[in-house]
Structures are given as C-alpha cells and as structure tokens.
Amino acid sequence: MSFDPSKDLEPVAAVARVLVFLVTSPGFPAKDAKEFLAQLKARPGKLSFGSPGNGSSPHLAAEMMKSQANVFATHVPYRGAAPALTDLLAGQLDFLFDPGVAMPHIKAGKLKLLAVGSLKRSPLFPDVPTLDEVGLKGFDADTVFGLYAPAGTPADFVNRLNREINKALALPGPRERIAALGGEPAPMTPAQFHAKALEDGVRFGKLIRERKIVGD
Template sequence: MRLAFPLARRSALALLTVLALPGAWAQAPAYPDRPIKLVVGYPAGGAVDIVARTVGQAMSVSMGQPIVIENKPGAGTNIAVKSVISAAPDGYTLMLAANALAANMALYQPAPFDAEKDLVLISQVGRVPVVIAANPSVPYNTVAQLIAAAKAKPDGIAFASPGNGATPHMAVELFAKAAGIELQHVPYRGGGPAITDTIGGQVPLVAVNALEALPHVKSGKLKVLAALSADRTSIFPDVPTIAESGYPGFEASVCYGLVAPAGTPKAITDRLHAEVQKALGQPEVKARMTGVGGEVTPGSSAQFAALVRSERQRYEKLVKETGIKPD
C-alpha cells in the first residue's frame, strides 16, 4: 500500500512530462499544407488542359498552395482516372475529368471503374459545346442542307472526330439517330489531326469542341454548321444551335468536373467544392472560359453526380444500339 502512491505519482509525472513536450497538443496541419496535383487525361494545350489551368490557377491563389497540372493521356483517359483512383485519398491528388468519365463505363467492357463508387464527384466546372464544322468548299451550310445531302447519299458523307467514343463522336451519332441519317465516321487520335484533314479536304466534316474549332473558323479554314448546345455559344453567336435547326431538347457538350479518390475526407471535399465555386465566380475565370467558347457551370456535388449518372445511361443506350467500340 505504501508503494501505490509513489507509483501513481510517478506515472502522473511521466504523463505530464509527455504532454508538456513541444507539439504534444499540436493539431494536424491545416489542408492544404503542400502543392496539390491536378491530373488531366489529355495532352497539354487541349480544351481540358486549358480549363484545368484556368480554374487551377484561381484555386491556388485562394488556397495558398500551387496546383500543379499533370498531363497523363492514354487509353481514352482511363490511365489518368485509374491513377487518381489508386492515389491516397488525402486531397492532394485530384483530376479535372471530362465526359469520358461517363462514356468509358459504357464503352469498355468490363467497365474499368465505377465513377460514383471509386471517386468523389466534387463539382462540375464548366462545359464547351460540340460543333459540327466543315471544309468551306462543301455545298451545305446548314444542318437542314446536311441532312438532305445525307439522305440523298446514305453513309456517303464522312465526318472526322477525335476518336472512337470521344464526346464529339458520340454527339454526332446521337444527332444522326435523331435526324434519321447515316454518316461515315472517321476516327483520329485527337481533335488536331481531325481538323487538319478536314481543312485539307480529306474529309468534309469534323466534330470537335468549340474551343478547338475557334482559331480555324476565324482564319476561314472551317465553317460551323451548328453548335450542339442548348443555347448559342458566345464565340459563334451567328451559328444556330441544333435545337434551332429542328431538334429541340438535343444537347451535346464537353463537360468538365473536379473529382478526387473515394475516401477523401468530407471536410476536404467540402473545402474543394467551395473553392471551385469561388473560382467560377471570378470575372477573370468567366472571361477566360467564355473566351474559349465555354461557360462556367457552378453547382452542388449532387448535381454533378446526377449529370455523370445521366450521361452514363445515355451512352450505354447509344453503345448498345450502335456497337461503338473504343480505339
């Protein structure tokens, strides 16, 4: 009994000594305390890369840490997506994903991932409409004229796209089904080569996002027949939408959103969502997006998840009906 008190006192003193050590009461570092990696599944200089750098720059200023873009193209963005899924869920590896996130779950079998389970869908960022453009020498200038020409010569009119299963390819296939026409698809490895061959006359039409078409339309090397968007795009204000061309309710845009690995703490994803909304509200970011033919689309994480789900269902139906295969 005599030894009990001294022993207890020694234990208490030892505990007090540990608690008194520097950092014993220190909290975990506030997020973020180091640079954040933002993965892009496409080469530098493309539409997704430009959007990532625009939004990433605004977020880095606000968050006080650099956001470093890492371009990781290949396998229709599956390489990039899988690298993010396997990354530590700590908020330091993110991805700016596009429609391929939804399309690839339908195109590749078995599905390479389940976006809603393997990732946290943080926020939609923006969208850029797909446009159908043509070599200036082709005899049609409107969607109605294109449809008439295609019906007169089934499967005789070709269109180039950035690749099998790319958003522009899927968009034109959806349009062709709605219009009751058949077009011959010529896949390329990226929008650049598809545009080059359209300008060169190897194919009459090309489907790409408005950002990629813009400089070539300005130079007179391409003409735009229609924007596959709900509203007219600011960079082609005189070009009718596909809805105005007789197909109301039809829309096809390249959509972008921020995602993180599943298991990322909610406090971090909430912070990232708030930072995206803040960035999208900045006049400079809006101007930059508008300047390249897009628009900012702020909204909740639930809205972004609903978009991915609906796009997946739409692509699954199209792939089943057309037998589209990825490159």
C-alpha cells in the same frame, strides 16, 4: 483491377460545360444546318466525318446526330483532334463535331460553323442555331468536365474545395480562358455535379449500346 467511377470517386466540382460545334470543310455545299442535314439524307454513306478517336465525345455527338436524323455517314477515327482538323481544313473530310479546338479557324472563316450541338446557343456565336432548333429535337451532346476525389474523402473537405473552385470560376481570368476554348463555366454543388454525371452516363450509355460503339 475493377474500377467503378460511381463508387470509387467522390464528385467535388464541375468546372466547364463543353459544347460541341458542327463544322464543315470550307467547300462543303451547304450554307446552313438545314441544308447540311438535307445533304446527308440525299447522299447516304457518301460523306465522311472525323473524330479524335472511337468513343470520343465528338464521335458520340456525330453518332447522336446520325441516329436522330436517320442518316448515314462514314466515320474516320484519328489519333487526336489535330490530324482530324488538318484533314477537314484540307477538304479530305466533310464535317466533324469540334469541342473547341477549331475556334481560331472558325473565327478566321476557314471552317463553316453550322450549328451548336446543345440545347442552348453558344454566347460566342449567338446567331448560330442549335441542332435542336433546326429539327433534331432534344439534341444535347454537351459534356461537363470536373474534379473528383477518392471515395471516402471527408465531406467538409469536399465542400470547402467546391466553394473555392466555384469562386475561381466567377473570376474573369478563368471564365475568359474557358470561353476561348468554346466552353462555359459550370459552377455546381457536389450533389448537382453528381446528378449531372449520372444523367450524362444514362444518356450516352444508351447511345453507345444502341450504336454499338467501342472505344479505342
């Protein structure tokens, strides 16, 4: 059965902008993102990174970094984020891009947070630079999670649901929950959400084709 999200789904509301954080194992010999990139360049193919699986957003973020920095590192795909994080904590991996799962370990000082993979810094870590700031100009691996309805859903229902979701995103509870996971509330109109989805599709689609990425 063929399925085309751009035709078969109706954008309703964005919920959260999900940031990815560049984190390294505790003993990795780099104190900041610039030193980390220098290590990658000096040791081509010697460093490894994990992800929750081929084609996952952390995998795409790492491939984006490899492409823009013109470096090579070995990808180790896992069946989910938890086992990848376990091996990073144990020093079996050198780094990974984390979408928020590692927050407790970062805050506890068990992992080193070197950079944010977006165009703006995270409010949770205002002193941590973005990869754009340390030399990878335009680096943006953010994704947006949201709610869709079947194509053909009446516009008045879509707009009403959008307004209610945006109201909820302004409340302290949802905002705090999203922030605890490393994200940010992303209230948008249905049209803005649709435009963002198309923009992300073009950006990540180009990366997937260029890097010949095949999902699990």
